[in-house]
Amino acid sequence: MNTRNHVRRYRNVILLIAIVMSISSHIMASILVAPTVVFLSDKARTQRMTIQNPTDGPVEVSIYFSFGIPESDSLGNISVELKDDNVTDPRSALGWIKAFPRKVVVPAQQSQIIRLVARPPENLPDGEYWARIVFSSQSAQTELPPPTEDGAITTKLNMIMRTAIQVKYRTGDLVANLELNQTGVTHEGNKVHVLLDMTNRGNVSYMGVLTCRLLDSDGEEILKNRSNIAIYRDLKRRIDFTLPEGSKLPYKVDVEISPDGRTDVPVTDMIKGNKIKTVAIVETQ
Amino acid sequence: MYIGKQSHIQRRAIILLVVLLLLAVAPPTEAQEVAIGTATATVLSAVTVTATAALAFGNVYQGVTASIANNNASAAIFTISGQANAGVTLYFQLPEYLTLTTGGDRMNISFSATDASIDTTGANNPATMAGTKGWQDTDPRGLPSTATIGSAGTSVYLGGKVYPSAFQQAGSYSADIILTVSYNGT
Numbered sequence: 337m338n339t340r341n342h343v344r345r346y347r348n349v350i351l352l353i354a355i356v357m358s359i360s361s362h363i364m365a366s367i368l369v370a371p372t373v374v375f376l377s378d379k380a381r382t383q384r385m386t387i388q389n390p391t392d393g394p395v396e397v398s399i400y401f402s403f404g405i406p407e408s409d410s411l412g413n414i415s416v417e418l419k420d421d422n423v424t425d426p427r428s429a430l431g432w433i434k435a436f437p438r439k440v441v442v443p444a445q446q447s448q449i450i451r452l453v454a455r456p457p458e459n460l461p462d463g464e465y466w467a468r469i470v471f472s473s474q475s476a477q478t479e480l481p482p483p484t485e486d487g488a489i490t491t492k493l494n495m496i497m498r499t500a501i502q503v504k505y506r507t508g509d510l511v512a513n514l515e516l517n518q519t520g521v522t523h524e525g526n527k528v529h530v531l532l533d534m535t536n537r538g539n540v541s542y543m544g545v546l547t548c549r550l551l552d553s554d555g556e557e558i559l560k561n562r563s564n565i566a567i568y569r570d571l572k573r574r575i576d577f578t579l580p581e582g583s584k585l586p587y588k589v590d591v592e593i594s595p596d597g598r599t600d601v602p603v604t605d606m607i608k609g610n611k612i613k614t615v616a617i618v619e620t621q
Numbered sequence: 622m623y624i625g626k627q628s629h630i631q632r633r634a635i636i637l638l639v640v641l642l643l644l645a646v647a648p649p650t651e652a653q654e655v656a657i658g659t660a661t662a663t664v665l666s667a668v669t670v671t672a673t674a675a676l677a678f679g680n681v682y683q684g685v686t687a688s689i690a691n692n693n694a695s696a697a698i699f700t701i702s703g704q705a706n707a708g709v710t711l712y713f714q715l716p717e718y719l720t721l722t723t724g725g726d727r728m729n730i731s732f733s734a735t736d737a738s739i740d741t742t743g744a745n746n747p748a749t750m751a752g753t754k755g756w757q758d759t760d761p762r763g764l765p766s767t768a769t770i771g772s773a774g775t776s777v778y779l780g781g782k783v784y785p786s787a788f789q790q791a792g793s794y795s796a797d798i799i800l801t802v803s804y805n806g807t
Contacts, residue, residue, distance in 0.1 A: 364675060370667035372703065373807035390669070406710075406805045413766035416710040416803040468803065475672070487791045488680040489728070491719055491783060495672030495697065498801040543807070563708055563769075564806030576767065600666035600704050600807070 365475035366391045367442075369499045374469070375605045376433065376454045378507040383452045385501070387471060389442040394476035399438045399450060402468045402500065403430045405541075405568040412531045412574025418468060418500055427568075429465035429505050432456050441476050454505050462508025463539035466568070468500040502566075506540065512609030513538040514567055514593060519616040521589050528559075528577040528586050528618060534593075535570050540607045542567045545597040548575045550618075552584035564598060586618045668703035668770075670802050673745055676781055684787035691738045691758065691780035696747040699800045702774035708805035711739070711764045711777060716796035719783070726790040728783055736780045737761035743774030750778060 368388040376383050389395045402418040403425060423430050436451045456465070474496045518533040528550055536542050543566050550559045559577045579586065593612040676697035681687045689695045701709065718727040735758035738750045750757055756765045761779055768775065777800065 364672040366669060366671035368667050368669040370665040372666040372668050372707075372804055386665070391671075404803060414708065414710070414805050415712075415766050416805060418712075418801065418803070470801075472799075473670075489682065489785050489789055489791055490680055490793050491678045491728075492793065492795040493676045493697065493716075493719075494795060494797045495675050495699070496797050496799040497670040497672055497699065498799060499668055499670050500801060500803040501668075502804065502807045563706060564704075566806050574767070600707070 364391075364495055365393070365395050365473060365497070367395055367397060367471060367473040367497060367499065369471050369501060372501060372600055373605075374452060374501060374503045376452065376503065376505045378456075381454045381456075385450045385452065385469070386447055387440075387442060387450060388447045389444060392444045394444060395442050395473050396476040397440050397442060397448070397471055397473045399435045399440075400470050400472070401430055401433060401435070401503075402470050403428050403466065404468050404500065405466060405502075406566055406571065408570075408572040410572065412572040414571070414573065416468075416500065418470070425466075427463070427465050429454070429456070429467040429503065433467050433469075433503055433505065435469055452503065456505060456507065460507050462510070463506070464510065464541060465505040465507075466541070467503045467505075469503050471499045471501070473497050473499075504541065506607075510540045510607045511538040512540050512542050512595065512607040514542040514544070514609055514612060516591075516593065516612050516614060519589075519591060519614055521616045521618045523586055523618045523620040526579040526581075528579065528589075530575040530577070530589055530591070530616070532573045532575075532591065533570075534567050534573065536567045538607075538609060542595075542609045543598060543601060543606065544593055544595045544609065546573065546575075547590075547592045547594070548577075549590040550577050550586050551588050551590060553587040554584075556584070558583050558586055564600065565593070585620075588618060589616045591616065666704055668701070668802065668804070670800070671700040671702075673698035673700050673776070676779060676798065678783055681783055681785050683785050683789045683791075686782060686784050688782035689780045691736055691778040692747045692750050693780060694748060697779040697781075697798060698745055698747065699777040699779075700743065700745055700774050701770055701777070701802055702743065703770050703804075705770060705772040707770045709768055709770060709775075710766070710801075710803045710805055711768055712801040712803075713737070713761045713764065713779070714797075714799040714801070715761060715781075716798065719794035719796040721790055722793050722795055726792075726794075728785055728789055728794050730781055730783045730796065732761050732779070732781045734760040734762075737764060738778040739765065739768055740776040740778065741769060741771035743771050743776055745774075745776045747778040
């Protein structure tokens, strides 16, 4: 009985190892970047980031800077468009924040420290300045597979990953202040769309947590959405709810925007802004 | 046997004596340093992007187009993991052709408006993709702006089509598929 248990246990262990090996060999390349937002200031002009290669093969990483902040269209779709040159934004830190090294091969299961240095122009007005540090990575092993038949054609598509991390340089007196211009809520079929129109009135990006609660006429919560937001200038933000089958009719939406509750940003790096609360009635179409 | 055991006891006694002597002459401050030692750790938020599988057409033949659907086992898979529910902008840069590595020829490749899917369950399995798991059969050149990182990660699946001509030169062809990931909420 014991022998049979041992055999079964070893068989399971071997099976597990085989599964893990098959998964890890399947992965071509991977790159971990930390942190997800970097802060520099007139008091701390240097900073460090970590990149890590969690796979079993080397990864080649190139590092450069772009400019891109979250922007929205009239429907509240948010995107970050990265620009490498011809950036005229007065809040751009492109060109005066540097990273070292700029090219590195990270061996399997190893980490690499990347150092950032800010050399801002003199007499920079108070506020926050932005750039995105981009980590472009791919497997360092890029041999092409030879065709398996004479006269055949074979293909290889190199999978390149780019991770763009926001870098913020702060100087002087800093103010975070957000204004909610308008809240619209529409209900169509089993969908409820919330559209928030916001404007940043401060001189730093407003970072906070947006909580939307969809309530019925008795004040009972039907659905809830909680997300991190960053508003740099004007931003329209859409939140979509899909009503579950048999749910009560939605009546109103409670909206709260708060600088509290961010777990991805150290408290010491938060420039705490105002808190906004509002209620909007659902308009059924 | 008896002699061996005796020498073993003697050796242990000598080692014990040396240890006691070392303890006696060691400055007391070292013991204090050990006692007041502290460990610090900084927790950083992180994002991981993984090229889990390449878009693999295998061998293709002159004059025969080859296509791979985004729910096929040979579809490309990118995986993004990080803070759950964080909003991300995903942006593909896709090639229009593959180049013969020895030069001299190229082969067209296309991506249709339904060639991508975003699976917020992080399943990393194109075959199990369903509309309830995120965005199915969406445009790789205009990925949804409300994409988020799922609690187990988010997988992006990509299919495509290659067009070897009737006179396509045999050999190995390559091109780059680039996925850019940017956080919206930082």
